[in-house]
Amino acid sequence: MWQIDVDKDKCVGDEECVNACPAQVYEIVDGKAEPVNADECLGCETCVEVCPEGALTVTEV
Ligand code: SF4
Structure with a gap:
């Protein structure tokens, strides 16, 4: 199992992770x-x- 943490103060919503993730996380x-x-x-x-x-x-x- 993997825990994913998003620092919402840093995130600018540019979708880089959305587009790069091979598992559509x-x-x-x-x-x-x-x-x-x-x-x-x-x-x-x-x-x-x-x-x-x-x-x-x-x-x-
Ligand atoms: S890119 Fe997707 S599968 Fe890879 S670590 Fe990040 S969330 Fe997990």
């Missing part, structure tokens, strides 16, 4: 990234790498 909700399908996360950290704001962390739990 994210949607933009109220202008911010929301990991609506967190159960599908593969732990690849692609979203962490593509986020220009450094708003995402993915942690194995």
Whole structure:
């Protein structure tokens, strides 16, 4: 299992994670990234790498 944390103060809703995630984990909700399908996360950290704001962390739990 992977825990996804979005720092909503940093997120600008640019959809980089939405477009990069191979598992369609994210949607933009109220202008911010929301990991609506967190159960599908593969732990690849692609979203962490593509986020220009450094708003995402993915942690194995
Ligand atoms: S770690 Fe990979 S699978 Fe999980 S949300 Fe980020 S891009 Fe998607």
